[in-house]
Amino acid sequence: MKNNNFVNTLAAIIVFFAVGLGAIYMFPWHSMDWGKLSMVQDNLIVVSGTSKEQKRNEIAKFTAGASAVNTDRDTAVNEVNGIVTKITEAVKTFGIRDEDIKTSNLSIYQEEESYYEDGVQKRRKGQWRVSNNIEVVLRNVDDASQLADILTKNGATNVYGPMLTLDDTQKAGDELLTSAIEDAKEKAMIMAEAAGGSLGEVVSVVEGSSPTSVYRAMGEMGGGGGVPIEPGSSMVSKTVVVSFRLK
Numbered sequence: 045m046k047n048n049n050f051v052n053t054l055a056a057i058i059v060f061f062a063v064g065l066g067a068i069y070m071f072p073w074h075s076m077d078w079g080k081l082s083m084v085q086d087n088l089i090v091v092s093g094t095s096k097e098q099k100r101n102e103i104a105k106f107t108a109g110a111s112a113v114n115t116d117r118d119t120a121v122n123e124v125n126g127i128v129t130k131i132t133e134a135v136k137t138f139g140i141r142d143e144d145i146k147t148s149n150l151s152i153y154q155e156e157e158s159y160y161e162d163g164v165q166k167r168r169k170g171q172w173r174v175s176n177n178i179e180v181v182l183r184n185v186d187d188a189s190q191l192a193d194i195l196t197k198n199g200a201t202n203v204y205g206p207m208l209t210l211d212d213t214q215k216a217g218d219e220l221l222t223s224a225i226e227d228a229k230e231k232a233m234i235m236a237e238a239a240g241g242s243l244g245e246v247v248s249v250v251e252g253s254s255p256t257s258v259y260r261a262m263g264e265m266g267g268g269g270g271v272p273i274e275p276g277s278s279m280v281s282k283t284v285v286v287s288f289r290l291k
Contacts, residue, residue: 093228
């Protein structure tokens with residue numbers, strides 16, 4: 045009985061697929077209008093435009109501070125704090141605003157020194173090393189030499205700078221966007237004429253890079269002051285990638 049049921053089921057499946065395939069074969073596929081699918085690519089000219097300008101540096105950044113070594117931690121901390129407080133008050137008197145002064149690095153740690161006892165190397169706590177630095181932003185670069193003199197004369201044992209740059213590189217760079225797009229348009233017109241066509245409308249504009257500021261930085265300055273400082277200049281640039289339609 046089971047064998048007969050299996051044979052009947054198999055026969056029904058075969059008949060079903062045979063009828064289906066026959067229907068597919070007999071369907072008038074050739075007379076159906078399926079339309080037409082095609083990929084059309086726009087004729088585009090993609091070019092980059094660049095605009096650069098050399099601008100005189102406007103601000104100078106200094107890092108100044110003090111360091112001390114002592115067997116007593118509090119003595120070392122007080123010594124450094126006294127110097128940094130004196131420096132801070134001096135630069136404020138010079139005209140630096142509170143928001144242009146910030147602590148950039150504070151370090152307090154105790155050294156460990158090695159020694160030998162009965163031929164065995166051992167370690168013990170050593171002196172305390174304390175350092176503290178503040179970062180000062182000078183917004184009139186012409187006064188950089190005077191500020192460097194103030195920092196060193198008020199007890200700073202470490203002075204780094206100046207780092208010279210523009211005050212607002214974003215604003216300076218935004219002013220160059222228009223000329224960068226014009227540069228791209230001039231290039232695209234030459235390419236369009238060379239291809240035997242004419243330049244159409246702008247399809248897209250993408251900013252290719254951010255304003256880049258290049259500055260000079262002096263190394264550490266020791267005691268003494270009156271160091272001559274030349275502000276120099278920074279290069280600001282903007283690059284855009286523009287797509288034009290080719291007619």
